Amino acid sequence: MGAAPECGRRRAGGRPRAPGTDGDGAVSGAIDIKGWCPGARRPMLSGDGLIVRVRPHGGALTVAALHALAEAASRFGNGQIDLTRRANLQIRGVSPETLAPLWELMTSLALLDDSAEAEAIRNIAVNPLAGLDPAEVIDMRPVAAALELQLAADKALWALPAKFGFALDGGGRLPLTELAADVRLAARSVDERRRIAVGLAGADAITWLGLVAVSDAAAVAANVARWVLQHSPTRRAAALPPQAIAALSTELGLDRSNETSTPSVAMSRPRRGAISLTDETCGVGLGAPFGRIDSAALERLAALLAASDVSEVRLSPWRTLYAAAGRDVAGRLAADAAELGLIVDDADPLLRIDACTGAGGCPATRLATRQHARVLAADIARTQFPGTLHVSGCAKGCARSAAADVVLVGDADRYRVVRKGTPKSAPCGALDPADIGITSQGLFQARESVHV
Numbered sequence: 001m002g003a004a005p006e007c008g009r010r011r012a013g014g015r016p017r018a019p020g021t022d023g024d025g026a027v028s029g030a031i032d033i034k035g036w037c038p039g040a041r042r043p044m045l046s047g048d049g050l051i052v053r054v055r056p057h058g059g060a061l062t063v064a065a066l067h068a069l070a071e072a073a074s075r076f077g078n079g080q081i082d083l084t085r086r087a088n089l090q091i092r093g094v095s096p097e098t099l100a101p102l103w104e105l106m107t108s109l110a111l112l113d114d115s116a117e118a119e120a121i122r123n124i125a126v127n128p129l130a131g132l133d134p135a136e137v138i139d140m141r142p143v144a145a146a147l148e149l150q151l152a153a154d155k156a157l158w159a160l161p162a163k164f165g166f167a168l169d170g171g172g173r174l175p176l177t178e179l180a181a182d183v184r185l186a187a188r189s190v191d192e193r194r195r196i197a198v199g200l201a202g203a204d205a206i207t208w209l210g211l212v213a214v215s216d217a218a219a220v221a222a223n224v225a226r227w228v229l230q231h232s233p234t235r236r237a238a239a240l241p242p243q244a245i246a247a248l249s250t251e252l253g254l255d256r257s258n259e260t261s262t263p264s265v266a267m268s269r270p271r272r273g274a275i276s277l278t279d280e281t282c283g284v285g286l287g288a289p290f291g292r293i294d295s296a297a298l299e300r301l302a303a304l305l306a307a308s309d310v311s312e313v314r315l316s317p318w319r320t321l322y323a324a325a326g327r328d329v330a331g332r333l334a335a336d337a338a339e340l341g342l343i344v345d346d347a348d349p350l351l352r353i354d355a356c357t358g359a360g361g362c363p364a365t366r367l368a369t370r371q372h373a374r375v376l377a378a379d380i381a382r383t384q385f386p387g388t389l390h391v392s393g394c395a396k397g398c399a400r401s402a403a404a405d406v407v408l409v410g411d412a413d414r415y416r417v418v419r420k421g422t423p424k425s426a427p428c429g430a431l432d433p434a435d436i437g438i439t440s441q442g443l444f445q446a447r448e449s450v451h452v
Ligand code: SF4
Pocket: 022, 023, 024, 356, 357, 358, 362, 363, 364, 365, 392, 393, 394, 395, 396, 397, 398, 399
C-alpha cells in the first residue's frame, strides 16, 4: 500500500488553533508552513479535536504503558487511537483542557520530550522484533538509543524537517526495506563480522555510502543528517546534489571495500498472526483496521497480553502491534485479539483497503467511509478481488497518496468511482452509499464504467 500522508501543515508559531480543519490532520486557513507532523508537545487540530502523537522510544511500550495510554485516550480524548505508518500512536479528540493532564501522564511514562523541536525530529524506526528475532543480523535498539541522544544533544539538528526520518534495519523476519527514510542504517554480515551499511535516500533509489562499525553507526548517522542540513536545498536527503553526496562519502571515510547494496535478508511473511521465532516463542502481529483502535479494545488487548505473560509491545510502520509470547499461548492470543477486531491474517481484505476517518472525525464529508469500507471488504472477499481499494471522504485523499485499483471519492452524498487512480483522477462512474453491500460487488469486477 502507498504511504499515506501523516503530516499536516504548520501555522507560523506552531500553536494549535481554534476549530476549522479541513480533514484528518491539516488545519485550514492562515497556514503556510508545510511539513508539520503532529506531536505531543505540538498537537495538531483535526475534525475531532487535537491529535496527540506518542513516540515510543525504540518503538517499544510496556504493556502497563499501553494500558495507561488506552485509558488516557478515553479520559482525555474521544477514545480513538491511531497506529501510524511511522510506528507511533496517536490519541485523538483531546481538548485544550485535557492536554495538560495527558502530558502529565505521558511524563510519568517517560514518553514526553522536553521540547517540541526535539520531539519532532525523533523519527527513528527499528525492526519491531529487534532483540527477539534470532534471524536478525544486529539488534538495532542500542544504535537507536545512541542516535536519540545525538539528536537531543545537538540543537543544530533540530532544524531538520519533521518528515526527516531514520530507518535502522537489523534484518531478520521483519526487515524495514519497504520503509522510506532519509538515512538508512542496514545490518550486514561481512566476513563473519557484523557491520552497518549507511544509505541515503535518493530520488529513485538508495545511495549506499559504505560500511561502519556498529559502535560508530549512530554518530555517522547524525553526521549524515548534518551534511544534509548544510547541502540539501530542501533539507531532505533526496534533494542532495550528486557532488554533495560524493563529498559526503569522502568526508565520512567509510569502508567501501565490500558491496553494501544487497540486503542481507529478504522480506518474509507472515507479518500478522503467530510468527515462529524460536522453539519456545512466537511473535504475534496484531493489525489495526485502517490503523485505528478504540480505547476499550486496546484496554482489553493490554489485559490479554498481561494474562499471556507479555510485558512489552512493539509498534511497526505497517500499523501492526507485535508481542513476543510463548508458543503455547500465541495462537490463543491471536484468536482473542481477532475477537477484539484486530487483524491476525495477512489475507484479510481489510489490509488492502485504505479509508479516511470520514463523517464524525472530519467535517469535510458526510459519508461514513470506514463503515462503508468494512462492508466493501466483504464484497472483496466474495469476489476474490486481488487489488486495492481506497475509500475517501473527499478528493483530498488523506488516507493514501498512491494510486489504488478502485477509489471511491466522496462528493456530497455520493461517491465518485475511479479505477486505477487517486481521488483526484477522472471518475468512471458513481455509487450511491445506499447500494453498498447490495450491488457494490460490481465494483470489483473488471469493467471500465461503473454505475451501481
Ligand atoms: S480525505 Fe477524508 S479525512 Fe481527508 S479531508 Fe477528505 S473527508 Fe476529511
